[in-house]
Amino acid sequence: MDSTSNKPxxxxxxxxxxxxxxxxxxxxxxxxxxxxxxxGSVPKGSLSAFHSAGRAYRYAGISAQAAGRALSLQATDYLGETELPAGRYTYAVSADGGHLTLELERA
Known part of the structure; x- marks a missing residue:
C-alpha cells in the first residue's frame, strides 16, 4: 500500500x-x-516525499544512518502534547555531532 496521500x-x-x-x-x-x-535516504539539504502519518505530534521516534553510523531519537511519551491537526508538516532532521535532532516545521 502506498502511504503517500492524494488528498492534502x-x-x-x-x-x-x-x-x-x-x-x-x-x-x-x-x-x-x-x-x-x-x-529511505535523504541527502543533506534535500526533502523526502510526504507520507500519511495517522496520529502525529511535534516529535516522533526516528532512526537513521549517517556515515554508516546508526542513530536514533526515542519518543518515550506524548504526555501533555497536542496532536497535530490535519495538514502537511516537515520534520527537520539533523545528524550533526553524532546526535540525531528533530524540529517540526509547517510545510
Missing amino acids: GTQVEIRIRNAGEADLDHIRVSFPDGLEVDY
Missing part, C-alpha cells in the same frame, strides 16, 4: 528535511499509533 489537508502528512551536514540513510519514523514509515 484531510489528514496529517509528514516529510523529512535533512537539515544537517551529513547524508541520512534508512530513515524510519515511528508514530504514536504504532505506524512506522520508511522514508
